[in-house]
Amino acid sequence: MTPAERQVWNAYPTGEWVDFRVGDRERDDPASGDGWGPERTVRADLLVALLLGVRDPEPGRTAGLRLAGARITGSLDLSDATVTAKVHLLNCHLADPVDLTDITAHGIRLRGCDVHRVRAARATVEGLFELDGSHIHRGVRLDNAHVTGQLRMSHTRITAPLRRGQGKNHKFDVRRPMSPGELEERGYTTDTWAVWAGGLTVDGGAFMRGLHAAGGLRLIGARFNGGLYLRGAEVTSVRSIAVNGDHLQATTVEFNNGFKAEGTVRLRGARIDGVLSFHASTVRAPGQIVLHLSHAQVDEVVLTPASLQGTINLGYSRFGVLLDQPDAYDGDVRLNGLVYESLRGDWAVADRLRWLRRSANGYRPQPYEQLAGWYRRIGHEPDARRVLLAKQRERRGTLRLPGRTWGRLLDAMVGYGYRPWLAAVWAALLLVTGMAVFHLIPPAKIDTEEVRHFDPFVYTLDLLVPVSVFEQRGAWEPVGWTLWLANLLIVAGWVLATALIAGATRVLRPVASS
Template sequence: MLRSRPLWRLTAAERQVWDAYPSGAWVDLRIGDAARDDPAEGAAWGPERTVRAELVTALLLGARPAKPGQVAGLRLAGARITGMLDLSDATITSKLHLLNCHLPGTVSLTDATTKGMRFRGCDIHRIRAARATVDGLFELDSCTVHSGVRLDNAHVTGQLRLARARLMAPGMAEPGPGGRPGSDNHKASESYMEDARRPFAEAERQERGWDQNHWALWAGGLTVDGGAFCRDVQTVGGLRLIGARFNSGLYLQRAVIKGTGAHSVYADHLQATSVECSAGFTAEGTVRLRGARVTGVLSFDQATLSAEGRALHLSHMQVDELILTPASVQGEVNLGYSRVGVLLDHPSAYPGHVHLNGFAYESLRGDARLADRLSWVGRDPGGYRPQPYEHLAAWYRRIGHEQEARRVLLAKQRARRATTGLAGRLAGLLLDLIVGYGYRPWLAGVWFAVLLAAGTAVFATHPPSQVGLDERRVFHPFPYTLDLLVPVSVFELRGAWEPVGWTQWLANVLIASGWILATALIAGGTRLLRPSTP
């Protein structure tokens, strides 16, 4: 019992907490002055508002039983809780609810099993809850946490709430007066356990290749059953969510994530029913969700993304609907080898390089024109990739837009031509000019008509001489030019008349052009009739 320990001397504030716990009643130590009740200034609060962490720990671990017919719980507002609140490995059956409190020490829930834990509007040095199980709500709404939150491999059966919270990575805490991080008073309040565990944390960090000093929220393997509501959260440091599961969605609308390393969000293999990085979501550093699985909507609508190099890494994902209509993107976007049911986007919203090789989608939505899509599939930093063109053409053909599909495949051939040698480029250019690689066969008819008209006009004014004078024949320039253009003589006029002077060159050009047009038409017809591979 507490009376046999040094805690038997309770202050007036602590006595209120001690007496209220069995019934779960609130203890409010606030004075009603907004400035003086600000938990950021809690280091200046006197003993009338100070409660030792040892007392809170003792009560939550069963120092006092519940009153008959009532539910015990610790509900405390406006208090400065000194020391380290260490509940590691504990099994806690009562709820903890702290409102506008100042906690200059670490809150440790490592490997604990607890009921709902609520910290609202509090100023906290650090929270460690690795492998914890919270049966109910875990809330940090409007809190400021100066040295990061650890929730790796934790399990929250209710909601995780971080709305309007301010999280800073370890080592990124802002200096402040009194007991705030960076001050002498704050350092003195830290438990020796923090120093004892630091070498082990450092060794683990080096072994895994991760620097925890860059992460405001370290939550790999976290499972949240009831939805993670992180709207308006602000961080100095990134969110590490590798392998996290959000069974009722992750909501980051209007969040501002300022990564201090290369990434602002690192969430490979994340699983969620929906992810909302929208409505003003801002990220400085790469947002990476490689291999994520989202059974609903993944939205970046009106988001602002910026990073050196890759701003958005969404490769190898499976998403039912991807909304990619950000307000601004500075950096590359990687969608390679992902599978998306519906893509709602406008390519001009992310004008930089786009990795699309292996990207597959069932439907495209948005007001993008064909020209926008052609620019989109041609922006791979690695150069020409055939698959994005083929898949876009297959989609146009699937919805009945055959003409657009042909234009996409024509653009594909033109992009491929730039990757060939000189001979290949010349042959490709000729095939493009004559029949548009087979996707514009009408061009051959245009060339044929132009050559036929030119030949007819020339031979009408410079008629050839007749071969053999045993019979008198009348020369007609139109059928004669047509006979020259057709690879196999139809009217037998080619052998009956001999061009004279410079018209001999014209006749040879017409004969060669006829063969070229015929060959191009055969090649184009073969390409046109061959089934396209999606």
């Protein structure tokens, strides 16, 4: 063993720290760890041997690997192992993969390290699994892993694994950290996931605040029993999806306070028992679905982003509370099948109607019924009627010419029954018109021997009523062109009566069913 390795060997039984840092920020930067000399270099095989029990703990002490500022050479391969000692690496440089596949451990911390790749598929970590502040160059695998404590990846930088392209020169050491520009120049692309964590279970919180992930997050079927926190994180992807959390389950999910994503945030079929927040977030997917939240169940959705560019799909989901704002929706909004218990936000009824009309799929009745039902539940019956009137007007555009014609007539006469006062306005206008005309041009008496006094008001009213109740029609005969007016009044009376009956049926039907 080298002197550096001897220090680690001697410190392990007591769990004491071995710190190779020199106190200079630039020289201690793990990104430059390739240049560290033998005084700071430790072989990964030695660390594996220690963690697998080559040395027993000192009596009365807890063994552990606590190492700072070291250059670790070779692959730290603990796959299939059971590690009882705590592992804490701080500001270390690991140029080869860290393999924790199928491991059972009591706590793993790689804090502020420069790491080639982390594989931890099906790992069981009974405690804290920390990658805070580290730079991981070829992605993290956590699929079907189980962390009983917290998963911490705050301020971690992760780049997806590479795929060889058609570059000029492929003969180089892929373990050496390189900038995105160098990778592109050498013909490599990052077209897979930065974090592959389908089926991951985290019992404590999963803290990814300030995470920088180039390649996207794959969280399909993951369970976050203590919540998922991505406040201030930045996720980019060369594919269309930045975050794939289909069927994700969590108590709380935060994509807020500076969260940025280039690509779709997909949470189809997610189950979130608390708050799903997009407050002050920026997600861009122009021409695509920017937020795919269909078939989900969420207690409360906070949709108050800085910017969501693209289509928002909320179809067939169930929300307890939807807190949103009008400018949250940049493009198409899919609302068919969405059910919510309550709406919050600074919205006028006209804004909500524009919200319903944003769907590029055209008219769907359910969103209108859902919104009207909510207004009715909170006691805003006039607003509910306004929504249902808008529904009928949108529906009219889907009908054939006869249906559209009758619909326009119903709308003008009584507002599809939701504005019955319009019938009174029309009746009053026709009544005044008839009174004026028949006062100037009285009709002729049919039975000259009968003694009757002509009253233009009663005569016009008798024409407007579908069934003659004042017996004026049979007693007086319009003369000249007033005959056309009389016939118009009779037809208008029937139309108004029919419109009122149709409207009353439409208005009273939901009341009766409730």
